[in-house]
Amino acid sequence: MNGTHRATVTTSRDEAEIRRLMVEQEAGMKAHDAERLVARYAPDAVVFDLAPPLAYRAPELLDPDGVRNWFAGFERSVDYEIRDLTVTAGEDVAFCHSLHRLSATPRGTTDRFDLWFRVTTGMRKVDGAWRVTHEHKSTPFYMDGSFKAAIDLRP
Amino acid sequence: MNGTHRATVTTSRDEAEIRRLMVEQEAGMKAHDAERLVARYAPDAVVFDLAPPLAYRAPELLDPDGVRNWFAGFERSVDYEIRDLTVTAGEDVAFCHSLHRLSATPRGTTDRFDLWFRVTTGMRKVDGAWRVTHEHKSTPFYMDGSFKAAIDLRP
Numbered sequence: 001m002n003g004t005h006r007a008t009v010t011t012s013r014d015e016a017e018i019r020r021l022m023v024e025q026e027a028g029m030k031a032h033d034a035e036r037l038v039a040r041y042a043p044d045a046v047v048f049d050l051a052p053p054l055a056y057r058a059p060e061l062l063d064p065d066g067v068r069n070w071f072a073g074f075e076r077s078v079d080y081e082i083r084d085l086t087v088t089a090g091e092d093v094a095f096c097h098s099l100h101r102l103s104a105t106p107r108g109t110t111d112r113f114d115l116w117f118r119v120t121t122g123m124r125k126v127d128g129a130w131r132v133t134h135e136h137k138s139t140p141f142y143m144d145g146s147f148k149a150a151i152d153l154r155p
Numbered sequence: 156m157n158g159t160h161r162a163t164v165t166t167s168r169d170e171a172e173i174r175r176l177m178v179e180q181e182a183g184m185k186a187h188d189a190e191r192l193v194a195r196y197a198p199d200a201v202v203f204d205l206a207p208p209l210a211y212r213a214p215e216l217l218d219p220d221g222v223r224n225w226f227a228g229f230e231r232s233v234d235y236e237i238r239d240l241t242v243t244a245g246e247d248v249a250f251c252h253s254l255h256r257l258s259a260t261p262r263g264t265t266d267r268f269d270l271w272f273r274v275t276t277g278m279r280k281v282d283g284a285w286r287v288t289h290e291h292k293s294t295p296f297y298m299d300g301s302f303k304a305a306i307d308l309r310p
Binding site for chain 2: 005046048049050051052053054055086088089090091092093094095097099116118120122124133134136138139140141142143147148149150151153155
């Protein structure tokens with residue numbers, strides 16, 4: 001289910017640039033490259049992340065030190081995979097949804113985990129270049145009274 | 156922070172229709188109107204919901220009986236509120252992000268809860284009418300080892 005809904009005025013160049021922005025995330029995570037990861041965002045981006053609070057914005061969102069601190073919590077070799085990417089693209093507005101896998105080992109442990117989560121990415125073309133203006137990452141949670149995040153799901 | 160990023164070709168009629176689709180959700184929830192809620196979705200919509208699995212699609216997504224069963228789990232008078240709606244709209248592709256509050260009382264209890272969660276909505280104009288083709292609802296979860304959904308956050 002890797003698909004594209006192409007609006008009337010979308011060019012293949014737009015589509016390639018949109019997909020490249022998603023691959024940047026995968027590549028930046030694998031390379032532990034904080035600058036590369038924050039460079040995807042427009043200055044006014046709003047991100048709903050896996051961890052609280054409800055929303056992240058600049059300046060925190062655009063600070064590579066925050067990402068570096070996050071990487072420092074893991075042993076080397078974070079792995080990252082994007083699956084089922086579906087792109088809906090117009091002339092200057094686009095959104096994607098996909099399933100992402102983060103595999104990592106918390107520092108000081110040997111407990112490697114695989115976490116699958118859902119990602120929705122909103123993009124705008126700003127001065128001719130596509131940038132991420134919104135991102136929403138999440139797991140669902142169990143409604144069995146435990147209110148536990150569903151971190152054991154597989155696509 | 157109720158804003159609109161208007162792409163060059165967006166009309167105020169498009170914007171009004173996009174906002175109407177969000178109000179439909181609020182109104183449909185307050186009215187316990189299952190048909191009204193499922194009518195917002197395009198046939199190929201993909202929804203990342205608060206509860207597992209990772210994704211919902213037709214036919215399950217478009218079945219008003221599923222929504223009716225969900226309402227049946229609560230005492231009368233579900234309340235619903237949408238806050239901080241930000242719309243990014245192009246000619247035929249748009250996305251919104253917002254914070255939603257669901258207040259309800261599980262049937263057979265007096266334990267009324269207020270749950271705030273994040274919502275991202277993707278829309279396409281299909282045959283001249285805006286429809287929801289993607290929706291992502293979530294809470295973050297606590298990364299303190301508990302993996303509990305963060306159901307106590309307030310905007």
